[in-house]
Amino acid sequence: MNYKRYTALFSVVLFPLFFSFDKASAQATGGAFAIEEIVVTARRREESLQDTPIAVTAFTEDEIDLRGALNVNDLAQATPNVMIEAASQTSGLTASPTIFMRGVGQSDFVINTDPAVGIYIDGVYVARSIGSMMDLVDLERAEVLRGPQGTLFGRNTLAGAVNLVTKRPNPDAYESKVSISFGENSYSNLRASFNLPIEAVDDLAARVSIMQRTRGGYVKATSYDNLWLGDDNTSAVRAQLEFSPSDSLRVNLTGDWSHNKAAPAPLVPAALYSADGTTTGEFVSVLMQGNWWNVSTPMGGASFSGVAACATAEGRNTNKLCYGEANNPGVDVYETGAIYYDVNGNVDYTPENWLTTYGSALTVETETAYGTLRSITAYRGFKSSFMNDHDYSPLPIFSNINDDFHQDGRSQEFQLTGQAMDGRLDYTAGAYLFKETGTEVVSLIGVNGLWVVQGRKQNTSYHPGTVYTGASGMNAVHDGVGGLKFQRIARDIDNTSNALFTQLTYHISDRLHLTGGLRTTTDKKTFDVTIHRDYCPANANNPQPAGGPTSNGDGRIERDKVTDICEEAVGTAEWTQTDPMLSLVYDISDTAMIYGSFAKGFRDGGFASRFPEGMPQPMPAFRPEYVTNYEIGAKADLFGGALRLNGAIFNSTYDDMQVNARPAGLASGGTGIENVGKGILTGAELEALWIVSDTLRVDATVGLLDAKIDSLAGNAMQSGTYLWYAPGYTDSTLSTPLVSKTNCPTTTCIPLSEAVLPYAPENNYTFGITHRIPLVSGGNITSRLDYMYMDAQRFKFEPHMLMREDAYRVVNFNTTYNSAAEDWSLTFGIRNATNEVYSSNGSFSTGNGNAAVNLNRPSESFVRYQRYFD
Template sequence: MDMTKRFEASDGMMVAAAALVALATLGAAPAVGQEAPPPSQDASRADLLGQQDIVVTARKREERAQETPIAISAFSGDSLAARGLDKVDGIATFTPNLSFQNNPSFGGASSSAAIYIRGIGQKEFLPTTEPGVGVYVDGVYVARSVGALLDLVDIERVEVLRGPQGTLFGRNTIGGALSLTTTRPENRLAASAQVTAGRYDRIDARAMLNVPLGDTLSARLSVGTFNRDGYVTRVADGKDLGNVNTKTARLQLRWEASPDFEVNLALDGTDDRSHGPALTLSGIDYRSAVFNPQGLPMLPPGSPATPGHYVIDPPFDAPVDNFALLNNYIATFLGGQPCLGFAPYSPQGSAAACYGGQYLSRREDFGTAPQYSRNKLWGASGTIEWTIGAAKLKSITAYRRLDGSFARDGDHSPLTITHFYDSLTDKQFSQELQLTGATADNNLKYLVGGYYFSEKGNNINILDFTPVNFQSGGRFTTKSYAAFGQLTYTFAERVDLTAGVRYTKDDKSFLPDQTIFIDRTPGEQLIGGSPNTPKTRVLPYEKVSRGEDDVTPMINLAWRATDRAMLYASYSKGFKSGGFVQRVFPPLAATPQYDAEKATAFELGFKSEWLDRRLTLNGAVFLTKYDDLQVQVFTGVAPVTKNAARAEIRGAELEARLSPGGGFFIEASAGYLDPAYKKIDPAATEITLASKFERISKWTLSASLLKSISLGDGSELTPRVDWSYRSGFFMDALNTAELYQDGYHIVNASIAYDFAGRAFSLIGGVTNLTNSRYTQTGIYGSSFRQYEQLFARSREWYVTAKWKL
């Protein structure tokens, strides 16, 4: 492959990053052996000023982030707290080429993560579709996107690994991995607490207690509760949508039996209950290919054919392709309501039975169907680390369970047009073994391992639409097996060659449990009949199975030009397993399936530290070849997943941290993405070569500035400003223009006062300081014909009090 041609000079951002790669090898870096003076501040303050090393486990061994030759953004828990973050999705505002949104989609879960890294991800929450970015907590894979909008309680660090992680992380990390590490128990007494109050009656509280239980045993308990009113009012019952009501807890035990043997046990749980997401109705599409497709002035039924006019012909022109218009059609001809104007053409009316503009609002919801989101999650894990001579054996055993139920009124009106209900139960078990070590005078580092994952559950969807009431969903099972290995060999002192490979085998099954309860197709009703209730199957009640396997290699070459500058090049592959189309209507004779998607990535990058480690500058350019893209499109009523296309993604990233002295600290990042479809599957008629990737911005920019001011009495004042920018993007693969989000800026500001001794702190801050109005998620169904938007919260203030022992 001619890599010179792949990275054309026309991509200005990539050229700039390549120039910085060359610059990083020049004499700006400190000389070999030169070390920065150790920070005099405590660890948390040093971290905020960019003077604290962050140790990561991106390659399944502890090493400095700056010495890890992959594209990784790592953040300590202290730095995340300083930004005022309480949920993990907030890291997207300052991580290049990361999109992390709460996406209720056609379900109603208030916590459903849609994560994209370098243009690859997945917004679908159904368990028969896999995420494109793997989420891990203490090395344990979190399989479902529902509940993956994790609370940041007692977190040691967060690592964002960009690009396919198919060798060491494996399962469904085709876009990258998001790894959270909690703070382990320590053999000392420690405690902390914090309370936050703010706008919308916000009251958040967190507490931690670390207790030694003996010379080798210690325990740590972390709890949190998050409460905030919503910002969209449901008129029918006065409930506030978008509210927060979450409780979470984690108990850990650590047994350090000897310097060579350690056991960590953890039990965690989260109870998340809310009134549902703050989605509102922003528009209605009355177009139909069946009824008056040209929008002509209409004449009543039985009128003579008239040029330039449309003569209504019930029931044969019932707009079954548009549920919004179908409601008004039925109300007009069965209910005698003036929902369709004859001349000129008007597809809506103001009567109670008509679906129209009276239900459009940004701050109110007029729905009357049940609306709520309830998720209970808990998990248990055990990690054993045993050093045997020069090798270390690590075992991670984990069990997780999710019980969720959520419902919402998708038409946002008192009418029955699109109502959704979901019940989701998911149980997962995983076992991983890792053997790491070094030999040949530490010049050869190795890692071998095996992985087993089992998941089963049931997802039932009750769907009540204008023409039909039916049940979708069914039971699902997954078993995944993997074996992996990686070697890193150091030669010529400063050059490391790393090679790894993983074999993965996935076996899946799905038992559809899908039945039509009520068929309200208007034909029979309009000629004097009544709704029939056939209770027929949408899909055969037969288990379907699929199996697939793949080999995902990785090669990485790293050159440490100096002690503070490194260049690397890598080649890696990843794959995301296929699945079953769970949403189906009208009925089919067999359950549709789709195949795995695959990615091959080429990357050039550098990491450097300048000015006695006061300046950190990292960057990368990459090309990803993306095959058998799984895209959500519409075929009939339901949004379905298809292997729709082949694509290429070109991009670049740059991250900088500067501690110039005087208490100042500056951070900045830039991400550039240029994804393009190269071939479209003939079955994916909704997508063209000119279509844009959904939820992907070409530019993601951020910058932060803080100033630490030491006062005479030993106390400290720290003002901080964070800015981020995300260029425009479409919300769906259809590139629905009405849901396009223009580029927007977010500014957050805070000021912290640490009392002498730093045991007590007060922080005041404002989020979304400029009151930017932007959409977090948008929904459009080609049969539902409603434009729904979830707007972000407006400007909010908060005050936090912290105490630590």
């Protein structure tokens, strides 16, 4: 652990505090740059960003426009130790993001796993990762809070939170903003917002925002005539109605809806049927489809491909009829040979993913003798359907379709904020109630004849090598009976969460402030999984529920949970957790402060979720994850408001840390979450903003992170064929303690010292420069350059050689003409100006022996016109 570099970074903030205590006084006059006062609600009350003892980065509407940000993913590129990328590892849906803060997050979108970073819009929690890639439309500000936020924001925010605050209706004036963008690769983006006072009723106003965005794909699906992955077609509308009949009452009713449709996610193969992830040599999977396709059927017949050469390594590397490297163009090429299937196992010639999100909220604020009482009654939900080809080849090895994925969540929150003791005490207290239900139905599509995972009886009339052709280049084995599907899995959740919370700030003096908080949460979870197959043989490899198999063998797989239930398991769990926080703030001057804080948080436990090869009994479970965080920070506006420095050093200890892995008892295709043990994550963050002159602004961020596993639960953890061990570990399979890799009881043993957490780069930093040229006409030209560096990182806890990305750099540039009246602007910009090729996440299957990565978008230029009306 390198404390020296953290201390050096933090001293950059502390050193100037004792030499310049001038009050920040710079103002934005005549188009000159200035550091503006930003009001945030990171502590559920309005206060200055610089008075908030939390590591928080805030973006105003003007800052979002200046950077050309489109969604929360773009905010991450300007925030230290934050990573938000479109599409999770196993998803074919680009609207399912991977979100990590300070090395902790969620990489699997499956319905029964919970995030570590909470997403909130106007105080309403977005419970699932699907639908959380929020667009930044008509926002007043966006706040990115790092570190545990459990006291006020609640469960599943142990790594941080993103708080989006939209603009409220204003009854005093009509105003509107229209933005139209066009660019390369069929890019277009229409955004408009309208503030509408309703003259017939005093103090009543409406606000409407709309958005329509299209973008072409950038990864070519070579098996199709004209299919490009990674495209985007999104429509959204948001409407608010606000009534404020007096200074003591405000009622706001909000509704929003969005719909996204796109081709599957832009995953490209990194390796096909070749590697086990730890060596560069060939590894032939004997577990699932890859081996059976190229070598022989489980019954000992000819290979499914019908090509003798496919049984050799040379054939798989050179013959495109084989499942192998001949079908892999390479990760630096924006191409894939994937073919997608519908729920009946037929080739889908127009594969399309879609997601519809919706929500409503009623917020009532009233002033009472005890303070401001706020009630937020909310509903949020989504419906979606999406697919992925998990062999990433033109051959029908293994695909999945989330053909029915939906969730509905309802919440009620009460907050009371006020002051007592003549203003010496600020308090917040409240109660929170949440309930959600949801279903995820997944159809798994595979080669006929899979004996453990087959969905129906063996087709004895199957003829290897018989193919049918559809779109250009498509070939798929035809089995003559009911297509290629072999099973459906239905996952149902029914969860509740109830909490009581309070936070008190006592102003010991004008300069010293002590804050304490407490939140008690009770969570209940029910997870019901049913596997549906047409044929459900009773054998040791496929255990049956009480009563025996219920699949009826009619040649079809239904999902009605009556006639075709092969296996079922139900998991229930309940936790009650109390999380405290404590912080002490000292104001060095009117514009500088230092703080120290202590906070605890937790993330729910749960159950494993993916069982393509049969369900173990009982269902594997994992425990809640707990964090204890210590943080020291400083914030300062210096030199008359010309320089802003905010910094923090943190130490987070995670007990029962959760990682995505393959718990014991799951076959090769199964995945879930395991409690690896104790993790210690230490780091530092610095944010700087310097107004060099009226026409020049420089900003920068630095994030440092040291993430390690300090100890293993039970001195060892196994995920599939990987075993992580502490020195001296022993079990019933070992005659002597495991002290090196030489007496490893499984395929790969990894000492504790070599365990590496995913999405935890050691260094990340950004640099931005903005220059403004005043024109004689009264207008100006403002140009901005953004540079982001991200250090090397892994995508998985398992040390797969392809599930990682080297350090990469991203450059964005834009230049804008602003009119003299400041009522319109015209922007030209380039995203990823240097055309950097990198991957943001990846997927690996031990069953197929493959690996794939999600590539970023290439360089794209755009033009944007904005007009303001009032």
